[in-house]
Amino acid sequence: MYRFVLTRQWVCLTLIALVLIPAMIKLGFWQFHRHEHRVAQNELIAANLTAKPAPVTEVTSPGHQVPRSDFWxxxxxxxxxxxxxxxxxxxxxxxxxxxxxxxxxxxxxxxxxxxxxxxxxxxxxxxxxxxxxxxxxxxxxxxxxxxxxxxxxxxxxxxxxxxxxxxxxxxxxxxxxxxxxxxxxxxxxxxxxxxPAPSGGSPEAIPDPDHDSIGPHMAYAVQWWLFAAAVPVGWLVLVRREKREREEEAAAGEPGSGAEREPATA
Incomplete structure (x- = not known):
């Protein structure tokens, strides 16, 4: 009763599922790495903002490219x-x-x-x-x-x-x-x-960079992984529904029950 999964429609549906699963997993890791980067950047900003001030001439020089570790x-x-x-x-x-x-x-x-x-x-x-x-x-x-x-x-x-x-x-x-x-x-x-701010007025101070928010990247990563897990579950649900409907058609003796048909949808 599962031979219908070899029909053209079911083969196409299965191939789409097989493509979606690794793609969603990869998207989840992409968001996870963005989360890790944001956490590391927040820690760097906090550490550099609270570090003991250093003379600027000890940190940089003409032509020097400031490395990311010295940002802020x-x-x-x-x-x-x-x-x-x-x-x-x-x-x-x-x-x-x-x-x-x-x-x-x-x-x-x-x-x-x-x-x-x-x-x-x-x-x-x-x-x-x-x-x-x-x-x-x-x-x-x-x-x-x-x-x-x-x-x-x-x-x-x-x-x-x-x-x-x-x-x-x-x-x-x-x-x-x-x-x-x-x-x-x-x-x-x-x-x-x-x-220090001059007493006679000055331009509007630039606020400290945000180093408290971690953003929604971790939540997005979990969502993508849940979507990836849902694809095979959904595929199995559709297969079982298709099998059940075919069995019911066969038991009722409906014409065309053995013909190729579209996969059932949720």
Whole structure:
């Protein structure tokens, strides 16, 4: 009574099931690996944010590519802001998703080298091509604390590095580009300002990166694996239903009971 599984319709249904099972299992592991990556990243962020601050010159240097293990590492820098070469980064959002600019001001260290400091977010003015209103950076020597970030690239950020922008406007925060603009050696990466906030006002601070949420990836992984387990169960249910219906047709002597028919559906 199970010879019907060799018919064309049942062979096609079985092949589809055999393809779906490994595909769903693979999708489940893909989501599981995304979960593991998110957990590891959260642990890295938490550890680097709470680590003892290190002088930025001990962590990076001109031309240095900041490794992932140093992302969000708390660093300090002492120097003087070069406001004449300050730039703003276009199309950046605030904590409440308003579009504006990030303000990047070079901080000149005692040895003449420079570290880029992202001082925070400001809204755009009436003219999107004009330099926006920016609170002035503190004058004189300052010591700042912030989170170390890697240079932004189009490949890593997905942001197109557009040319022909208005004066002192950029799309990416990149130490190599700013070294050409400044004519000085610039430390690799940049510092995302964490403190102290000047008393006379400052750009809106960039919030700490999220390191509490783990996302829904584990739940999605379990769902895919449950779907994979449900496929053979569903196949067996359909086979048993088909067998039962064929037996009932044969017992009733219905014509055409031995003919090829479509598989039963749930």
């Amino acid at each position: 590492r708390t660093v300090t820098a002492t120097g003087t802001y070069d406001t004449a070469h300050e730039v703003v980064v276009r199309m950046r959002t605030s904590a409440d998703d308003k579009v504006g600019f990030h303000v990047v001001t070079p901080l000149v260290l005692a040895d003449g080298r420079v570290v880029l400091v992202n001082r925070g977010w400001v809204p755009g003015g009436d003219d999107p091509r004009a330099y926006p209103p920016v609170p002035a950076a503190p004058s004189g020597e300052v010591t700042v604390t912030g989170r170390l970030k890697a240079d932004e690239t189009s490949g890593g950020s997905g942001i197109k590095d557009r040319k022909g922008l208005p004066d002192r406007q950029v799309m990416l925060i990149n130490s190599a580009q700013q070294a050409e603009y400044l004519g000085r050696p610039v430390l690799g990466g940049y510092l995302e300002l964490d403190g």
